[in-house]
Amino acid sequence: MTSTLLRIVTVMAALTALFGSAPAHAAKIRIVITLTDLADFAREVGGDHVDVFCLATGIEDTHGVPMKPSFVPRMNRADLLVLVGLECEHSFLPALIEASKNSRIEYGHPGYVDCSAGVSPVEVPLSTGHSQGDVHPYGNPHYMLDPLRARIAVTNICNALVASFPQYQADFTRNRDVYLARLNAKIVEWEAAAKPLKGVKFVSYHLHWPYFAERFGLDYFGTIELKPGIDPTPHHIAELIADMKAQRVPIVIREPQFPEKVPKLIAQQTGASLVKLPIMPGGVPRTETYIKEMDYIIHTLVAAVPAK
Amino acid sequence: MKRFLGWSSALCLAAVTLSAQETNQLQRLELRLQQMQDSFELQQRAMREDFERRVREQQAQIDALKQQLETATNAPTPVAQPPTAAAPATPEQVNQLNDKVNQVVEAQKKVLESEFNPSIGFVGESVFSYRSQGPDQTGSDRPGGFDVYQRSMELDVAGSVDPFARGYVVANASADAATGEATLGIEEAALETDSLPGNLTLKAGRFFGEFGRLGYIHEHELPFVNRPLVLDQYLGGETRTDGAQVNWLVPVPHYVSLTLGLGNGFGGDSPLNDPGAYRALSGLNYFGRLSTFFNLTPDWNVETGISGLINPDTQDRGGVDGLTGPGGVPMTEKERRVAGLDVKLNWVPLQNNQFRSFTWGNEVLYSDSRYQFDPDGTLNPANPSPGFSGDEYMQGIGAVGLYSYATYKWHRQWSGGFVFDWVQSASDNHDQTFACSPYLTWAISHWNQLRLQYTHTDHNAASGLPPDDAIYLQWAWIIGSHAHGWQQR
Ligand SMILES: [Zn+2]
Numbered sequence: 001m002t003s004t005l006l007r008i009v010t011v012m013a014a015l016t017a018l019f020g021s022a023p024a025h026a027a028k029i030r031i032v033i034t035l036t037d038l039a040d041f042a043r044e045v046g047g048d049h050v051d052v053f054c055l056a057t058g059i060e061d062t063h064g065v066p067m068k069p070s071f072v073p074r075m076n077r078a079d080l081l082v083l084v085g086l087e088c089e090h091s092f093l094p095a096l097i098e099a100s101k102n103s104r105i106e107y108g109h110p111g112y113v114d115c116s117a118g119v120s121p122v123e124v125p126l127s128t129g130h131s132q133g134d135v136h137p138y139g140n141p142h143y144m145l146d147p148l149r150a151r152i153a154v155t156n157i158c159n160a161l162v163a164s165f166p167q168y169q170a171d172f173t174r175n176r177d178v179y180l181a182r183l184n185a186k187i188v189e190w191e192a193a194a195k196p197l198k199g200v201k202f203v204s205y206h207l208h209w210p211y212f213a214e215r216f217g218l219d220y221f222g223t224i225e226l227k228p229g230i231d232p233t234p235h236h237i238a239e240l241i242a243d244m245k246a247q248r249v250p251i252v253i254r255e256p257q258f259p260e261k262v263p264k265l266i267a268q269q270t271g272a273s274l275v276k277l278p279i280m281p282g283g284v285p286r287t288e289t290y291i292k293e294m295d296y297i298i299h300t301l302v303a304a305v306p307a308k
Numbered sequence: 309m310k311r312f313l314g315w316s317s318a319l320c321l322a323a324v325t326l327s328a329q330e331t332n333q334l335q336r337l338e339l340r341l342q343q344m345q346d347s348f349e350l351q352q353r354a355m356r357e358d359f360e361r362r363v364r365e366q367q368a369q370i371d372a373l374k375q376q377l378e379t380a381t382n383a384p385t386p387v388a389q390p391p392t393a394a395a396p397a398t399p400e401q402v403n404q405l406n407d408k409v410n411q412v413v414e415a416q417k418k419v420l421e422s423e424f425n426p427s428i429g430f431v432g433e434s435v436f437s438y439r440s441q442g443p444d445q446t447g448s449d450r451p452g453g454f455d456v457y458q459r460s461m462e463l464d465v466a467g468s469v470d471p472f473a474r475g476y477v478v479a480n481a482s483a484d485a486a487t488g489e490a491t492l493g494i495e496e497a498a499l500e501t502d503s504l505p506g507n508l509t510l511k512a513g514r515f516f517g518e519f520g521r522l523g524y525i526h527e528h529e530l531p532f533v534n535r536p537l538v539l540d541q542y543l544g545g546e547t548r549t550d551g552a553q554v555n556w557l558v559p560v561p562h563y564v565s566l567t568l569g570l571g572n573g574f575g576g577d578s579p580l581n582d583p584g585a586y587r588a589l590s591g592l593n594y595f596g597r598l599s600t601f602f603n604l605t606p607d608w609n610v611e612t613g614i615s616g617l618i619n620p621d622t623q624d625r626g627g628v629d630g631l632t633g634p635g636g637v638p639m640t641e642k643e644r645r646v647a648g649l650d651v652k653l654n655w656v657p658l659q660n661n662q663f664r665s666f667t668w669g670n671e672v673l674y675s676d677s678r679y680q681f682d683p684d685g686t687l688n689p690a691n692p693s694p695g696f697s698g699d700e701y702m703q704g705i706g707a708v709g710l711y712s713y714a715t716y717k718w719h720r721q722w723s724g725g726f727v728f729d730w731v732q733s734a735s736d737n738h739d740q741t742f743a744c745s746p747y748l749t750w751a752i753s754h755w756n757q758l759r760l761q762y763t764h765t766d767h768n769a770a771s772g773l774p775p776d777d778a779i780y781l782q783w784a785w786i787i788g789s790h791a792h793g794w795q796q797r
Pocket of ligand 1: 063141142207208228
């Protein structure tokens with residue numbers, strides 16, 4: 001019994017030494033990132049110093065990335081965990097963090113990088129009761145669809161990298177500035193391109209678009225979901241169709257992870273155009289980066305606005 | 309088995325205490341309560357106003373920054389330029405802008421995590437049923453015919469103990485079949501720490517030990533209404549134990565998890581060992597599971613594990629002559645051994661797994677316990693002078709049991725499936741039965757779920773039990789916090 005125990009302990013020690021998790025002097029900084037938009041930012045800011053592993057591929061729902069045990073060894077060895085925050089990842093991330101046994105990336109440690117720090121949230125609920133559906137107590141978490149708020153995420157990622165790896169500070173800040181300059185230029189371009197969207201009413205499947213609508217001046221008319229995370233009742237669909245007809249709402253957005261049937265029906269009944277828009281890079285083809293994704297969203301929406 | 313606490317006795321106690329109070333003392337208390345409520349409301353209003361003001365300020369700040377951004381980047385044509393040459397005047401301005409954004413970032417760091425610390429949740433679960441056979445024929449403690457059973461009234465509390473450990477409690481009350489009284493028992497109350505070196509997590513207290521796949525899932529979260537027969541019979545239902553378990557995430561690039569534990573007893577409904585006067589280490593239960601996971605494609609994966617449970621000396625668990633073996637021979641359990649293999653195939657489409665998924669879950673258990681047979685029954689304590697007569701002998705009984713279920717989800721709210729059970733009695737492997745149960749689940753929301761299930765349990769040739777047909781309607785609901793831990797995923 002004792003010798004068996006001793007043997008087990010020896011094997012454990014050997015394995016730990018062999019694959020053990022020494023952070024700083026590893027070849028590259030290991031970053032695990034929940035969603036693809038943040039992964040794009042981390043690659044831009046981290047450059048050659050980082051090895052980025054993203055839990056999502058881009059086609060997932062932001063709240064529904066499958067909890068795969070294969071993520072666990074990656075997270076176990078990560079130096080940084082970068083997340084959207086505002087409970088966007090609440091359905092899968094806490095358990096993965098628990099399973100990955102890596103104190104560097106636990107909440108409250110420097111490796112836990114919540115990109116929502118500094119983002120002013122909208123729709124902070126007055127009550128977190130489930131009568132309002134799967135509400136996020138700190139406000140709507142889909143701020144990445146507002147490029148100005150997304151800038152804050154770029155800065156947060158850079159700050160976290162600098163704090164943990166000050167030896168590369170010059171590279172990180174230079175990369176950040178280069179990327180932000182590119183993003184700033186694109187923001188100006190997007191604002192100009194989105195002029196036809198001003199005041200345009202739209203509905204979407206999930207409440208993904210309040211920050212986007214606010215930034216580009218659209219009028220968020222409603223959602224197909226009854227409440228966040230709760231599918232519509234027939235009554236809700238009928239009411240939405242009637243209201244959309246009365247108010248001449250021209251656009252129905254379907255995020256690719258939701259079934260097409262109901263959005264299509266609503267579009268047909270109201271005469272609105274149905275557009276499929278990604279909610280993170282990779283959600284539809286040719287949107288691999290954040291900039292390409294926003295390009296795609298804005299151009300697709302503008303093309304869907306009926307001519308006056 | 310558990311220590312029970314009646315709700316009614318708590319109420320009585322409260323009433324007695326109240327009546328003993330002086331009237332003016334009550335009035336003072338009321339006044340104090342009113343004052344506390346007033347000040348709480350005031351504080352709340354002030355907090356909300358403060359928060360709204362800060363949001364407005366930040367919005368104004370962001371708008372101002374946006375203005376600056378536009379003036380900063382409007383002049384040159386940025387599109388065709390390589391990024392490093394954004395504009396002659398901009399880098400400085402952009403840096404200023406970044407600094408301001410950073411300031412906003414710093415100013416806004418607000419931590420609310422403790423808001424739900426400890427987090428509290430409650431689960432209610434009712435089972436409406438019709439069974440064709442009574443408890444004498446089914447072995448259930450619920451009556452035949454029509455029945456309404458309040459199976460779970462579960463209170464979940466969890467929070468951090470200190471920077472090194474977290475703790476959680478699951479207290480559950482089930483309605484007693486005879487009295488209807490909701491008797492509260494502690495299903496789990498454990499402390500867990502991962503502040504150990506080498507990828508180790510230690511859990512200690514009362515908890516559901518890791519063996520197989522569905523043994524440590526709370527009843528209301530099972531994929532069907534009842535726990536599989538083989539888990540009920542070989543493990544004693546849920547894998548509850550008072551003990552400690554260590555989980556090791558093997559530090560290799562592939563996911564491999566090893567859990568080893570020990571405890572006093574194993575299985576919520578299985579009898580404890582006779583504590584006796586002195587217990588050697590062999591009197592405890594040892595259990596563990598080694599598991600891994602493979603991605604077959606991005607959407608298909610398989611999870612598998614092997615488990616073991618051994619209690620080298622059961623100390624006559626269940627009493628001397630507590631059982632009868634093959635041929636009705638009285639016997640006593642001397643050593644408890646169970647091994648298990650679990651395989652679960654999942655189809656979880658990355659894109660729309662909230663609307664479509666498929667699971668095929670299987671567990672096979674092999675019970676290989678050793679018994680002392682006593683054909684003439686001379687060991688029976690009811691005898692005037694119980695003792696060995698020389699006909700006693702030791703023998704192991706190997707028995708197999710399994711379940712296999714498949715669940716298909718075709719709608720955000722709808723899923724359905726089928727579970728097949730087959731089990732040989734651990735004390736007599738000729739005594740075997742099977743059950744088939746189709747089920748249909750309507751998840752109205754994440755916190756509110758109805759399930760309809762039909763179960764046909766076959767007749768049992770060895771024990772002579774007749775077939776049983778049952779229909780269940782299960783309604784489970786959750787209020788408050790309900791976390792999905794890794795083990796319960
Ligand atoms: Zn959402």
